[in-house]
Amino acid sequence: MDAYDEDSQARHGPDGSTGARRPQDPGDREGSPAREGSADPDGPHARDDSGDPDGPFTPEGSGGPDGSPPLPPAPRTGVAGLSPRYQVGAAVALAVVAVAACVHLGMVFLSLAPANTVTKQHGKAIEQWVYPEFEQNWKLFAPNPLQQNIAVQVRAEVRMKDGSMRTTGWNDLSARDGAAIDGSLLPSHTQQNELRRAWDFFAATHGADNRPVGMRGALSEQYVRRVVVMRLYREDAISREGVIQRVQVRSSTTNVQPPKWSSEKISDKPVYRLLPWWTVSADEAAGGVR
Amino acid sequence: MNRLSLTLSRGIARVTESALGPYQSAVIRIGFAATWLLFLLREFPHRQELYGPDGPWSWDLAQQLTSDNHAFTALMWSAGQGWFEGFYLLAILSSAALLLGWRTRTASVLFMVGVLSLQNRSVFVGDGGDNVLHLMSFYLVFTRCGQVWSLDARRAARVEAARARGERVRADRLGPVLWAVLGLALGGVTLAGRFDNGWLVPALLWTVWAVLGLWGAVQRRAKSQEPWILLDVIANVLHNGALFVIMAEACLIYATAGWYKIQGSRWQDGTAVYYPLHLDYFSPWPALADLMSSSGTIMMIVTYGTVMVQVAFPFTLFNRRVKNVLLVLMMTEHAVIAVVLGLPFFSLAMITADAVFLPTAFLLLLGGWAARARGQLVRRGDGDRTLPPPRSAEESRPGRVGFTA
Numbered sequence: 001m002d003a004y005d006e007d008s009q010a011r012h013g014p015d016g017s018t019g020a021r022r023p024q025d026p027g028d029r030e031g032s033p034a035r036e037g038s039a040d041p042d043g044p045h046a047r048d049d050s051g052d053p054d055g056p057f058t059p060e061g062s063g064g065p066d067g068s069p070p071l072p073p074a075p076r077t078g079v080a081g082l083s084p085r086y087q088v089g090a091a092v093a094l095a096v097v098a099v100a101a102c103v104h105l106g107m108v109f110l111s112l113a114p115a116n117t118v119t120k121q122h123g124k125a126i127e128q129w130v131y132p133e134f135e136q137n138w139k140l141f142a143p144n145p146l147q148q149n150i151a152v153q154v155r156a157e158v159r160m161k162d163g164s165m166r167t168t169g170w171n172d173l174s175a176r177d178g179a180a181i182d183g184s185l186l187p188s189h190t191q192q193n194e195l196r197r198a199w200d201f202f203a204a205t206h207g208a209d210n211r212p213v214g215m216r217g218a219l220s221e222q223y224v225r226r227v228v229v230m231r232l233y234r235e236d237a238i239s240r241e242g243v244i245q246r247v248q249v250r251s252s253t254t255n256v257q258p259p260k261w262s263s264e265k266i267s268d269k270p271v272y273r274l275l276p277w278w279t280v281s282a283d284e285a286a287g288g289v290r
Numbered sequence: 291m292n293r294l295s296l297t298l299s300r301g302i303a304r305v306t307e308s309a310l311g312p313y314q315s316a317v318i319r320i321g322f323a324a325t326w327l328l329f330l331l332r333e334f335p336h337r338q339e340l341y342g343p344d345g346p347w348s349w350d351l352a353q354q355l356t357s358d359n360h361a362f363t364a365l366m367w368s369a370g371q372g373w374f375e376g377f378y379l380l381a382i383l384s385s386a387a388l389l390l391g392w393r394t395r396t397a398s399v400l401f402m403v404g405v406l407s408l409q410n411r412s413v414f415v416g417d418g419g420d421n422v423l424h425l426m427s428f429y430l431v432f433t434r435c436g437q438v439w440s441l442d443a444r445r446a447a448r449v450e451a452a453r454a455r456g457e458r459v460r461a462d463r464l465g466p467v468l469w470a471v472l473g474l475a476l477g478g479v480t481l482a483g484r485f486d487n488g489w490l491v492p493a494l495l496w497t498v499w500a501v502l503g504l505w506g507a508v509q510r511r512a513k514s515q516e517p518w519i520l521l522d523v524i525a526n527v528l529h530n531g532a533l534f535v536i537m538a539e540a541c542l543i544y545a546t547a548g549w550y551k552i553q554g555s556r557w558q559d560g561t562a563v564y565y566p567l568h569l570d571y572f573s574p575w576p577a578l579a580d581l582m583s584s585s586g587t588i589m590m591i592v593t594y595g596t597v598m599v600q601v602a603f604p605f606t607l608f609n610r611r612v613k614n615v616l617l618v619l620m621m622t623e624h625a626v627i628a629v630v631l632g633l634p635f636f637s638l639a640m641i642t643a644d645a646v647f648l649p650t651a652f653l654l655l656l657g658g659w660a661a662r663a664r665g666q667l668v669r670r671g672d673g674d675r676t677l678p679p680p681r682s683a684e685e686s687r688p689g690r691v692g693f694t695a
Contacts, residue, residue, distance in 0.1 A: 078303055078307025078308075078519075078523060078526075079302065079303070079306045080303065081515075081516075081519050082516055082519055082520060086517075086519070086520045089520050089524075090524070090527075093523065093524045093527050093528075094302065094305070097527045097528055098531065101532075101534055104535060105538050105539075105542075109542060112542060132359045132360060132361035132362075132410070132488070133362065133424070133428065133490060133491070134425065136421055136425060136543075137418075137421065138418070138542070138543045138546035138550075139550045140418055140547050141551070141562065141565075141566055142547060142550035142553075142554055143550050143551060143552075143553040143555075144555060144556045144557070145554075145556060145562050145563075145565040146565065146566070146569060147556070147565045149569060149570050149571075151570070174570065175570070177570070177571065178570035178573075181570075181573075181574045182573075182575075182576070183574060183575070184574050185574075186634055187632040187633075188332065188333060188336055189333060189336070189416070190336045190339050190340060190415075192417075192572075192632065193415045193417055194339070194340070194414075194415050197414045197415065197416075197417075198346070198414060215354065219351055219354060219355060222351060223346060223347055223351060223414065226346040226347075226348065226351075230339070230346055256565055256569065257568075259561060259564050259583055259586065259589070261585070261586035262561060262586070
């Protein structure tokens with residue numbers, strides 16, 4: 001990174017494709033050959049008269065061009081340098097930006113706040129504003145952190161090359177993710193998020209009877225199936241040698257044991273949630289990322 | 291009443307005549323761009339699995355979801371491998387350009403397109419870090435975040451120096467070409483009907499493009515100075531508004547995280563921090579986690595401290611010293627989280643968001659160190675060629691460019 005500090009006061013273009021040219025200052029526009037702002041005795045006056053004694057934000061007085069008749073003490077930039085007609089434009093811009101920023105923050109605030117009088121009345125409007133691009137969830141480990149390890153396990157029925165069918169044992173994919181993360185400074189999203197969040201998505205869009213709720217329920221089912229099939233082909237010896245026909249997924253939920261210094265007692269037996277066998281379509285069995 | 295109007299007019303003068311916090315906006319530009327760039331490079335071997343057309347979250351699945359939630363993603367424009375690979379590369383390049391501050395405004399727009407497209411393509415592989423980047427990439431578009439520590443700033447300084455020496459300055463060629471190419475791309479995408487899913491991002495892209503064109507035209511042709519000043523004022527107002535939103539967003543993150551934690555029984559009984567340390571998905575260093583959680587008292591202090599800091603942070607902004615102490619605490623906590631919970635990109639994004647509140651004097655010091663380190667590196671690499679010494683922080687005038695938050 002360059003620390004070209006002199007640019008801190010350089011008022012340059014919009015940095016964009018067309019904005020590479022540095023805007024000229026008034027002196028240049030009116031024929032002054034060079035910028036002599038800081039040496040110009042008019043500078044300080046211009047600054048004082050700009051009505052902003054705070055200094056730090058006042059642009060360096062660029063002063064009047066040499067030899068030209070004294071200019072009104074207009075700053076290089078800012079509304080004071082504009083005629084009333086243009087000042088209206090600036091005022092409108094200021095108002096629009098201020099209102100937009102406040103409305104936006106208000107909407108985001110309401111989307112994050114617990115359900116309340118206002119969100120009950122205007123929930124639809126808030127949703128339309130915030131979704132999809134400003135969606136956010138900051139209930140990180142709140143109100144309570146997750147206290148269970150949820151492992152996704154899968155087994156498959158595989159048609160072998162000789163035509164026979166074999167059923168694999170349970171593959172604990174989450175345990176493999178956990179092992180892959182161990183000792184890693186940069187865990188990959190494929191290890192840390194993919195299966196974990198696929199299962200969250202599935203659980204959130206399925207009832208206790210494992211029936212999908214809405215369109216997303218159906219999507220989540222396909223997603224989980226595709227993830228586990230990909231993983232089986234990659235990690236399971238039997239699957240690799242044949243074609244997966246059906247898969248069965250279960251989740252195993254185990255409580256994190258309370259700390260040693262706590263007197264709490266919690267069961268350490270895993271609780272299983274067994275899903276029905278799913279038929280794997282030819283497309284899912286063949287394609288995909290390996 | 292008089293004092294009120296005076297304060298008001300001063301405030302208006304402040305937010306219209308300059309883009310506040312040039313160093314703060316530069317540091318978040320660099321931070322967010324670096325986070326995303328490192329993430330894209332880290333996941334380069336896994337790009338197909340995470341975002342590719344044949345990944346587990348296949349193009350068809352993404353198609354069904356995005357046509358329902360209207361999220362913007364350029365990756366739905368085509369299911370082809372070529373488009374995906376090219377786009378991933380473009381996302382890397384735009385992050386690098388934004389990091390360096392090369393054509394910053396354009397780079398920030400492309401950066402946003404990259405972040406939104408990849409994340410909306412596969413929403414179910416992201417975490418909190420992705421969420422922060424998603425929002426900030428959008429807000430960054432509105433800031434003048436290349437005023438310092440950028441190639442744009444260096445170029446502007448060179449042009450300025452040349453002009454001061456009375457040399458003729460060659461007009462910028464690349465800018466208009468880039469603008470025209472992007473205009474053609476936008477036009478093509480629009481005509482092909484690919485902008486039919488949600489209006490927000492397409493409208494933003496067209497607006498930025500039109501304004502950049504207007505900007506160039508005004509600089510080149512306008513006889514009067516005023517149109518340009520007006521545009522400059524609008525750009526300043528937008529920048530200051532966006533910076534305010536970014537800061538408020540950071541406060542919302544901490545406030546939400548903190549206030550909801552207060553309601554949790556584990557945060558009340560002082561054991562909450564113990565549990566994430568013992569989740570298989572968030573414990574890359576189990577021995578370290580065990581060591582940290584070996585004392586109940588320490589766990590309780592960390593648990594309570596976390597909640598207090600998060601809840602208190604927004605209010606401490608009114609006091610510089612307390613705010614800076616909390617900033618140190620929060621950045622440290624995030625650095626620890628990066629390693630102990632295995633969330634480096636989330637932590638980097640959060641540290642960057644915190645950095646928007648750093649005092650200018652500290653950032654100048656940081657910039658000085660960076661410049662000196664770079665100078666030494668360049669000199670070592672260049673053998674005996676003599677180079678001008680890097681500018682130190684002292685040479686600049688802190689306070690001139692304000693936002694001494």
